[in-house]
Amino acid sequence: MQEIRSSTTRDTILDTAEALFAQQGHDGTSMRQITGVAGVNLASVNYHFGSKESLVQAVLKRRLEVLNSERLRLLDELEAQAQGKPLKPSQIVDAFFGTLLRLAADPAQAGSTFLPLLERTMTDPSDFIRALFAKEYADVLERYRNALFAALPDVPRAEIMWRFQFMLGATSYAIIGTDLLRSVTGWTVDEAEQPDNPELLLPRLMSFLLGGLRSPLPPVSGA
Amino acid sequence: MQEIRSSTTRDTILDTAEALFAQQGHDGTSMRQITGVAGVNLASVNYHFGSKESLVQAVLKRRLEVLNSERLRLLDELEAQAQGKPLKPSQIVDAFFGTLLRLAADPAQAGSTFLPLLERTMTDPSDFIRALFAKEYADVLERYRNALFAALPDVPRAEIMWRFQFMLGATSYAIIGTDLLRSVTGWTVDEAEQPDNPELLLPRLMSFLLGGLRSPLPPVSGA
């Protein structure tokens, strides 16, 4: 499909735009700034991507494809091993949310810049963003939803959906956590650790997510 | 300080801007659009607020003051009742996060429009937004942090901070939950319930948060 050694200008634009969008949002970033920092011509964005909107989509899509295909691959693997039996909730949670955090440790995927961007974009109500997410997430969410339903047959499905939503939020804030709590609250981690190191963050998050997922059902769900 | 019966133009601008910011973000909303929808003159924003940036701050500040003073009031009340003994984690969590969700049910505080705006703004890295949050949240977070430390003396403080962060995220996504999961995933709640009814949502969230907060510590924290 693509020549092996293509890509200089196009990828430079993608990388630069990704970094700037993460810092300033796509609204707050002009094409002039992107091309200026990238050292390419202003017109090249329109030549390669057609419009700014398409550039935003391309930036997101490049990473989402990697993220979600890895999630699907892991789920395939787990289900093959289980041979038809339901998976353990912890396996599902790790495959979905752990994959996201492990991506943050992968410089090849620009994890440390892409993940804050992903988080900010998740809550962006623009139509063209919502459309992209709906498309990119459709398969993965369908598969994981069914896996969770099978893993937790006694929990009402509406409850599982809500808890999935809560887990999404906790994970999002885990990703931007270092920035957010520190800047808003001035709280500091007094221990000698790197809080943005996913090897430390992941077990913390997993423990929290599984505690929440398995917690007693609220009175509401006693249908 | 303020005349009892003042406020038409100024409050109309605040209300309109709040609604538009929630839908489109403050970047994506122009003063022309605000004044157009509000039916006031373009120049009146600068007259009443000085600049667009100040208007954004005023919109946020108006609600944050109500939210956080209620949080402080509840904590005062709880601590007075406890007479020096540590509070229960569930009391603290409900006073902090429950107050946020109960605001969503209060039409007088425009909860259903303000809360999505709050969520989107939380992750906005603009300096003038961060400065506002730091200022508005300083007291509340200091008080609640200490209450949690006292309530959970056996849990390492760094762990408590992280779990607080995770709870913030879960709550944020609980607020925008109806929109997010539904539009991105197409998932529907098949039961006959109003998912955005906080009387149903609150117990669900509380159950999840407390399950996460109390879950076994990850190996990391075995310091």
Place this chain on the structure above:
DNA sequence: GTCTATAGTCTGATAGAC
């Protein structure tokens, strides 16, 4: 206090030379 008119700057996009 409210308005009109406009200054001054920025935006995304494109036509056309090379």
Place this chain on the structure above:
DNA sequence: GTCTATCAGACTATAGAC
């Protein structure tokens, strides 16, 4: 494919009449 030059429109902010 890459560039310059530029268009047409949007923006915030303000000066000044009423």
